[in-house]
Amino acid sequence: MVTTQTCKNGLRIVSEHIPHFHSIAMGVFVNNGSRDELPEENGITHFIEHMLFKGTESRTAKEIAREFDRIGGDINAYTSKEYTCYYAKVLDHHAEHAVTVLADMFFHSQMDPEEFDKERQVILEEISMTEDMPDDDVHEQLWRVMYPENSIGAPILGTAETLAKFTPEKIRDYMDRHYTPANTVVSVAGNITPALIEKIETLFGLFEKEESPKKYELPNFTSGYSLKNKETEQGHLCLGYPGLSLNDPDIYNITVLNNIIGGSMSSRLFQEIREQRGLAYSIFSYHSAYSDHGTLAIYGGTSDEQMAEMQQVILSLLKELKNGGITEQEVTDSKEQLKGSLMLGLESTSARMSRNGRHELLLGKHQTYEEVLTQIDQVSLEKVVDLLEILIEAPAVSIIRPKEASLV
Structure with a gap:
């Protein structure tokens, strides 16, 4: 059975208790994707996804990876056109530790300038990799044809031109506008305990940011x-x-x-x-x-x-x-x-x-x-x-x- 509870700050926790499983999957979903970006911001959502893995005030990027390796868990993330997800899967008795690390990444990313420039280069290589795979690139070109005047037709990864203009300050400003409680859902499924839900509420239920209403323009399909x-x-x-x-x-x-x-x-x-x-x-x-x-x-x-x-x-x-x-x-x-x-x-x-x-x-x-x-x-x-x-x-x-x- 799926249950949803809303924290005082508007963040939602959705859970599905499956007692016969020994694993727990958890994800932090943010209702913000590439279609929320202005033309000059194209790719910034995906850039944020990368930067949240590059270290916090208390953990380096290597320590984040090592903590999940030590408990036999997986952690990853992805950016889509409408939302971003940071997720992990661990054995049930490691769940509280895993969600603590996820919260640390979500709230306390350092945005270190040196790491920032490294990750910019990593994403440029990711763009080049996509362009080198025509069976992927042809889909990117299709979206540009279908929606040439709408942000949903723009590439999730951004472009070399837009990436060159991103700074840690611009990233933080964008997150302040879009990474808000009402825009965020924490989803957990597996052998969940009441203590885990309480932990999630403690970690995620207190942050406050001013809400920015979404203003999507309905895409007009183009036959080009x-x-x-x-x-x-x-x-x-x-x-x-x-x-x-x-x-x-x-x-x-x-x-x-x-x-x-x-x-x-x-x-x-x-x-x-x-x-x-x-x-x-x-x-x-x-x-x-x-x-x-x-x-x-x-x-x-x-x-x-x-x-x-x-x-x-x-x-x-x-x-x-x-x-x-x-x-x-x-x-x-x-x-x-x-x-x-x-x-x-x-x-x-x-x-x-x-x-x-x-x-x-x-x-x-x-x-x-x-x-x-x-x-x-x-x-x-x-x-x-x-x-x-x-x-x-x-x-x-x-x-x-x-x-x-x-x-x-």
């Missing part, structure tokens, strides 16, 4: 294209279409639709492009849902000589599906696959912690697994076809091809 030529063996293609938000009542309908298109090994794209035609090793689709919108994307990687054929097959398959090609059996199979994935996720404290934290942060509510299964069962062929008709129109296109190649 991008071509990038670089030294690469394969060509890489992404097609993007509008999707649905997390709160949309059709969210499970589009999840089923995605499974049918390219979200599984039995999907139309995988079977036709890889199994039947041998055009690609990697071919798939995915749906990304956010608080106010979503995106349905398709990716394929193939030789430059086969790029045009692969793109044409993808578009033909989508047209076939729109013309009544989806079957009742495909919908039924996709629903069962979705339910299986959900239930298998229950076996991981990390998955439960993450799910609960995101739902509290972005939705402010929690559904029981039975309620979710009921909603999945209500998905119908008619609803899936209706969504297909609405969403699959002119796509945004991103292509990375070997140098000297031209646009498909």
Whole structure:
């Protein structure tokens, strides 16, 4: 059972007690991601994520890593377009110590100028690494095409130009504006004790900062294209279409639709492009849902000589599906696959912690697994076809091809 309590300062603690587990997963979720940044701030949220691991007033970066190694635990973090998460997983009897270290990182990061400059270089290398992997870079280019005038289309890592302007003072100012109690959720799952919850409330329930209301501008989807030529063996293609938000009542309908298109090994794209035609090793689709919108994307990687054929097959398959090609059996199979994935996720404290934290942060509510299964069962062929008709129109296109190649 998932329970939520709100501290006096507005911070929320969401917990799921699983007594038969011997581990505890914990995460500090901040409702702040790259889409909260101004153009000149692009990448600052991700920079903060890195700096919180670089030492506090009482622990060096090496000591933070060593403390988790000593207790056989894991600690990490990630930045998304809408939120940031700092998380750890440890044996239950080490949980209070682990959350103490997380709180120390969260509240007492030193922002040492020397470490600051080192980490700037580390992130520049991370950006270069992404650019060196065209199967990752093509997705970044797609977001720029889909949302050229909105911060959600900007890269999470930022750019060399924006990173060069960050200072410890700018970081602290940004954190003061965005790392606030009402913007923060602490999620724990596993063999939780009352003492652990009290510890979390003591560590996180007292800090006070003035709240800054969120002012998201609804992204307007753009059907454009991008071509990038670089030294690469394969060509890489992404097609993007509008999707649905997390709160949309059709969210499970589009999840089923995605499974049918390219979200599984039995999907139309995988079977036709890889199994039947041998055009690609990697071919798939995915749906990304956010608080106010979503995106349905398709990716394929193939030789430059086969790029045009692969793109044409993808578009033909989508047209076939729109013309009544989806079957009742495909919908039924996709629903069962979705339910299986959900239930298998229950076996991981990390998955439960993450799910609960995101739902509290972005939705402010929690559904029981039975309620979710009921909603999945209500998905119908008619609803899936209706969504297909609405969403699959002119796509945004991103292509990375070997140098000297031209646009498909």
